[in-house]
Amino acid sequence: MTRHDFQTIASWVKPGSKVLDLGCGDGSLLKFLQDTRQARGYGVELTDANILAGVKNGINIIQNDLESGLSVFESGSFDHVILSQTLQAMRHTEAILREMLRVGREGIVTFPNFGYWKNRLQVLRGHMPVSDDIPYQWYDTPNVHLCTMHDFEALCVKLGFHIRERVVMTAGAPVHILPNLAGSLAVYRFERGQ
Amino acid sequence: MQPASSVGIVVPQTAHFTTPLTLKSGAVLPSYDLVYETYGMLNADKSNAILVCHALSGNHHVAGVYAEQDKKPGWWDNMVGPGKPIDTDRFFVIGLNNLGGCHGSTGPASIDPITGQPFGSHFPLVTVEDWVESQARLADSLGIRQFAVIMGGSLGGMQALHWSIKHPERVRHCLVIASAPKLTAQNIAFNDVARQAILTDPDFHGGDFYAHDTRPRRGLRLARMLGHITYLSDDVMGSKFGRVLRSGAFNYGYDVEFEIESYLRYQGDKFAESFDANTYLLMTKALDYFDPTHHSGGKLSDALKPAQADFLVLSFTSDWRFAPERSREIVKALLDNECRVSYAEITSGHGHDAFLMPDAHYHSLVRAYMERVAS
Numbered sequence A: 001m002t003r004h005d006f007q008t009i010a011s012w013v014k015p016g017s018k019v020l021d022l023g024c025g026d027g028s029l030l031k032f033l034q035d036t037r038q039a040r041g042y043g044v045e046l047t048d049a050n051i052l053a054g055v056k057n058g059i060n061i062i063q064n065d066l067e068s069g070l071s072v073f074e075s076g077s078f079d080h081v082i083l084s085q086t087l088q089a090m091r092h093t094e095a096i097l098r099e100m101l102r103v104g105r106e107g108i109v110t111f112p113n114f115g116y117w118k119n120r121l122q123v124l125r126g127h128m129p130v131s132d133d134i135p136y137q138w139y140d141t142p143n144v145h146l147c148t149m150h151d152f153e154a155l156c157v158k159l160g161f162h163i164r165e166r167v168v169m170t171a172g173a174p175v176h177i178l179p180n181l182a183g184s185l186a187v188y189r190f191e192r193g194q
Numbered sequence B: 001m002q003p004a005s006s007v008g009i010v011v012p013q014t015a016h017f018t019t020p021l022t023l024k025s026g027a028v029l030p031s032y033d034l035v036y037e038t039y040g041m042l043n044a045d046k047s048n049a050i051l052v053c054h055a056l057s058g059n060h061h062v063a064g065v066y067a068e069q070d071k072k073p074g075w076w077d078n079m080v081g082p083g084k085p086i087d088t089d090r091f092f093v094i095g096l097n098n099l100g101g102c103h104g105s106t107g108p109a110s111i112d113p114i115t116g117q118p119f120g121s122h123f124p125l126v127t128v129e130d131w132v133e134s135q136a137r138l139a140d141s142l143g144i145r146q147f148a149v150i151m152g153g154s155l156g157g158m159q160a161l162h163w164s165i166k167h168p169e170r171v172r173h174c175l176v177i178a179s180a181p182k183l184t185a186q187n188i189a190f191n192d193v194a195r196q197a198i199l200t201d202p203d204f205h206g207g208d209f210y211a212h213d214t215r216p217r218r219g220l221r222l223a224r225m226l227g228h229i230t231y232l233s234d235d236v237m238g239s240k241f242g243r244v245l246r247s248g249a250f251n252y253g254y255d256v257e258f259e260i261e262s263y264l265r266y267q268g269d270k271f272a273e274s275f276d277a278n279t280y281l282l283m284t285k286a287l288d289y290f291d292p293t294h295h296s297g298g299k300l301s302d303a304l305k306p307a308q309a310d311f312l313v314l315s316f317t318s319d320w321r322f323a324p325e326r327s328r329e330i331v332k333a334l335l336d337n338e339c340r341v342s343y344a345e346i347t348s349g350h351g352h353d354a355f356l357m358p359d360a361h362y363h364s365l366v367r368a369y370m371e372r373v374a375s
Helices: A002-010 A028-037 A047-057 A092-105 A118-122 A149-159 B127-140 B154-164 B186-201 B202-207 B217-231 B234-240 B258-275 B277-289 B324-336 B351-356 B360-372
Strands: A016-023 A040-045 A061-063 A080-086 A106-114 A161-170 A185-192 B012-018 B032-039 B049-053 B092-096 B145-154 B169-177 B312-318 B340-346
Touching: A002 A028, A002 A080, A002 A106, A002 A161, A002 A185, A016 A092, A040 A047, A047 A061, A047 B340, A047 B360, A080 A092, A080 B324, A092 A106, A092 A149, A092 A185, A092 B234, A092 B277, A149 A161, A149 B032, B012 B127, B032 B127, B049 B127, B049 B154, B092 B127, B127 B154, B127 B277, B145 B154, B154 B169, B154 B277, B169 B360, B186 B217, B186 B277, B202 B217, B202 B277, B217 B258, B217 B277, B217 B351, B312 B324, B312 B351, B312 B360, B340 B360
Parallel strands: A016 A040, A016 A080, A040 A061, A061 B340, A080 A106, B049 B092, B049 B145, B145 B169, B169 B312, B312 B340
Antiparallel strands: A106 A185, A161 A185, B012 B032, B032 B092
């Protein structure tokens, strides 16, 4: 099964591009991009289980802690640097975003939109939100930096990033109206501002 | 009966080479022998060969046993065999004893055909580069143009790495395990203390101890004891031996008291009886000299430019002799060259020796990687 954001990301990746997938999990996205876009590149992961899964999936996978930066990668060595469903679990949020645009020309980020109305409703009812895109209880979540689309866009401004495109979806279907309220998952592509 | 996962009883073979080999030092070996073992079947197009390069004290006996009652199998028997991570049902695996070794290949203890005496101090220093050249000649003699995999741990990983630079068209996959692109000053320092122990042993006789019917046991023993300390982690030593006393109480003397002393002395004694001192000296020098950037003086990335193989680089968290940082240097240089590479840092308490241990995650990784290697 491919995750909902895979198709969107694939549509932004030009055939034959060099791709770095940060927090690549079992390598499904990178494999998908290899198969559908003839992309070349590497996945980066921390956990042993995902490293093994990535090797089984036939991708190039590097065991490395994203929190310690991307010093093994030279500046400007990738067309796309992807951080799919990982940003919210990172401690050094600004640092990793800056690193993404150091090693790559374009960054692609996917995260669960905390502003999604169902999340807001759960908070209104007095509970931390649990949903398809935030499938954790407050006490077992790896997420430490959840944000809304507005929040993310404000950070991009602060970092001097130019957002090229964004796609918002709920249960895999695109959302066009009131995305920060109606959208469960946000996918952004951004580059250094002029 | 050997278990089904063993390659069973194996017989070493010897290849004799008469084309002179000019070594990196400038010395020439007019002729030489290489002893080797093979496991599994070479396929019709000779494309399923794997070369296993050995480390400091290793040899050609990688897997299997020499007799049914043989208790000790080859040094990487947990890795190589039918259905094992390096599966001899699919691959034709070659282990050899490197030039300068003391297990059958031409080395310092061999008879110099010119003098009729053991080479001893006259045996030239050989380098990783020389080994790779001699290994390539062995491959030629077996009709193997390209290896599916060349692999090794520690000093063996250096050989695999050099293969990928020197003969890129002859290596499809390169497994570099618990290795380093070159030794650090600290590492060279350890090697030199080990060498000094041997060189200053009165029984060493400048390397020509064979004529005196003796061997520098004390020196070799010390060298091995020192080596052993550096191959283990503080944690594993602590958990294995702690401060346990053999007799349960202090004896207020210099005999063996702590279990760790007993262990090290036993290992040292065993090694001193079986290993050649000149080979030990030469192997440590080969380690010290290895540096792919030595000639260019440039970056490792530049030195690795010719590499075309796919790489799997593995390191172990508690290995302080060939630390994960050193493997990451190799990985970085491969990334700089856009090589296909995967890298894992395996959690282990066993220090440098971890690469020889049957750790489940480690073996799963090698097994999973080998799935992508066409036999």
